[in-house]
Amino acid sequence: MEILVCVRRVPDTSENEIELNSAGNDIERNELVYSINEPDNYAVEEALQIVAKLGGSVTVVTVGGEDDEEVLRREMAMGANRGVLITDEVFNGSDGRGIATILKAFVQKGHYDLILTGVQAEDGGAQIGGMLAALLDYPFASLVNSIEVLEGRKLKISREIEGGNKEWNEIDLPCVLSIQTGINEPRYVGMRGIRQVASVPIPTFSAAKLEIAASTVGEAATKVKRLDYFVPALGKGAEILRGSREENVNKVLELVAAKGGLK
């Protein structure tokens, strides 16, 4: 099976102290460290596991600049067969639809049976998967937390429903799926793995190569614009239980039960 995974490089929320910049229109990006968007990592792991079982190859693609190569290499160190960087100045400032348009052009240049995205980017809005599917006229399923490959170019997929229930669906290939974290346990990528793929060439695709009209992407084509960026005021603090251990345990049980957590 030929699988394409769309990935993205984001500021690592666990290793940064996110602060607003002085203009108040973005976060302070000077000392940020970046990493692969976590759900994307699960998507790549899932693709690798499918390919390990059925054969085929995994391609990871990202839209961005030179810096974004870093995440492609990390995923290649994980085992992805190919990393592709889609980069062009005209892409700068694209909104979700713009990115989906770019990815659609890339998908049409190849032959992929399955396209995966992470459920959402940590700094994004879970837009790409659905829009890409629509633009390609492929079936789409979101929040997928298990994939089983069936006979006759079909997948059996599940997703979690609010409250912990699961829903099973059958979907035709080719399709686009957005992958939920927890679908698997992504393998560790060590320094050694990254060093081993450090010199593997990463092909790049430009707007021209993908035959994308500059008018359909980039800042000029955006229909969604960010107005402001703000830190919400802190709400009421947590409730601290100050009883004996037994009292606290009982109180916690009571609270959890009251919220419907215990049946």
Add this chain to the structure above:
Amino acid sequence: MFSYIVAQRLVPLIRGERDFRFDHPWVRLERVLKYWLGQWKQPRYRAAGTLHIFIFAGFLVLAIRAFSVLIVGVSQDFVMPSLSGRAGHIYDIITDYAATVVFLCMVVAIVRRLVFKPARYAVPARYGKSHTPDAIFLLALIAILMLADSLFAAVKASALPSQGQPFEVLAAFSLPWMLRNVLVSTPLATLGSLYFSAYLVHELTFYFLLCYRPFGIQFHVETSLFNIYFAKLDREILKPVRWAVSDEHLDQVKSFGVKRFEDFTWKHMLDFYSCADCGRCSDNCPANAVGRPLSPRFITIKARDYSFQHYPVFGRVKNGTPLVGSVYSQDEIWSCTTCGACEEECPLLVEYIDKIVDLRRGMVDEGNVPQSLQKPLKALESRGNPYGKMEKKRADWANTKEFQQTCHVKTLVDHNGTKTLYFVDSITSYDDRMQAIGRSTAKILNHIGENFGILGAAERDSGHEVRRFGEEMLFVALRDHNVDAIKASGAQRIVTADPHAYNALKHDYKDVPPVEHISQVIAREVEAGKIKFNPIENEMDVYTYHDPCYLGRHNQIYDDPRDVLDAIPGLKRVEMKRSRDRSFCCGGGGLMLFYEPKEDQRMGVKRVQMAADAGANVIVTACPFCMVNIEDAIKVAGMEGKMSAIDLTELVDRQIASKYVDKVKEPAAEIKECVTASSNSLK
């Protein structure tokens, strides 16, 4: 036959990885004398150890006789050179006793196994069947051998006078002596057949044992000498990924660590053969004690079983599956805190930490790392600390207002003449509670007039656990960064209050200035009279010192912290049952704090209980990780208010007689210097 079996047993060793164990022959011989001939570790278990020493001594004596008996079968008049005449007689008497002693030991050992059943011999169900039948079978065989041997001597002695030859003196009250007294009136013909059957039984048993030994724990009789000769000399230094491959060439190594059995080095395979299944390792293993799925004894036994199965004496070598996932479980390999209790105990000097680390290297290479460890490893890669905190905040612990009024800590940038570098390491830099240890350390250094500074934002995690968790390349990156920063600082010596950092700087790093743990510095200054203590305020408190693994067992610093405690007037100190080289690990440091083990109980809780059993209510330790684990354990055990923990530096800082603080030189000049230094660092 025996040679053939041994040759077959050597096959995997030849296929194993390289291991460089041929240096320092004299040191190695000395160790053979100490640990093999001298049975150095045996008395650590009084009963079993004493028994073993007797058996070992008996075997040594009898080994010579075994050879002569063997040759007697060919030529009756043969005597060992130099064992003729008087010397021969004395030797005969000694062997008579030796056989008796070994025989008695076998009886005692069988009784121990059957009646007293020491807990450490038990085989948990998940590791298969009990080893007791096999042990008793072997013990019985040896007993039979001794009996046959003695009977042989007794018959010979009984027969000689009736053949008109001089009466042979037998050692009084020895087994042959007793047997001879029984046989004294036996007719010569019966004696003749007895003589023959004793010889036959002796030889059959001997050869059966000889050939049976390489199939089980008795193989250590043959391998122990070699195992001890080739044992690791510098235990504190971790095995390199591959012998004779330098760090620069590591990228060319195709596979890291141990994945298949053949990835073990030949010496590690020899370890598997040499294990005597005495169970002392697991008896001391803290992971085993709290019910983690790890028992060092079975790391060895399972590998040996694998080796016997896949390298059979008869038949073809079978290819095996990767070890982790079949022979070992992932949790088993991650459960080890590398505390070294098992290695400290092993009478045969079997190595465990290197094997565990090699297995982890293999798992890391395959991407098999628990999710709970992936985050901190990633953070170490991008931020140089497992918490993912900003580099620039690394020195924040020294910047609290209150602290700065009493003590100013310089950040060393480039050569600015500061002699001493205080290497803080991640936990003390970032953990709110442990920062207090950093401040106490700085205050002590300040008090003794030390011109010192820290690396601040330029410091990275020492990588001590990164390496021990098998992420060698990340360790190399952290180490190289730190070595450059240390060199740039121009410091001539390093002090740290973190035993893990101490161990890394001392043994894992190269080309850095000499490093000391703060307890060594304090002990020296106390000795020199530079540090004086106020008497303990609460005289009811009873203190006990918990030896951190990487200060004690791995670096033999046992006395300095105790000396410091004993120098504090009015401090009552008791020892826990498990102290010094038998100290019980608190739960492990570094990345172990992030790992979520499967266990019945926390190691720390057990440790806190031990302190309570010793009658103490204050646990003093000298390691920030011990502090995390012990303080947590006090809460988990519900002993808050009854038990407390304090770091040695905190205690010293608290007890230092204040009048001496005034003596420290005027701080104003230093503060100025310091301010310029830190402003440099910001540029």
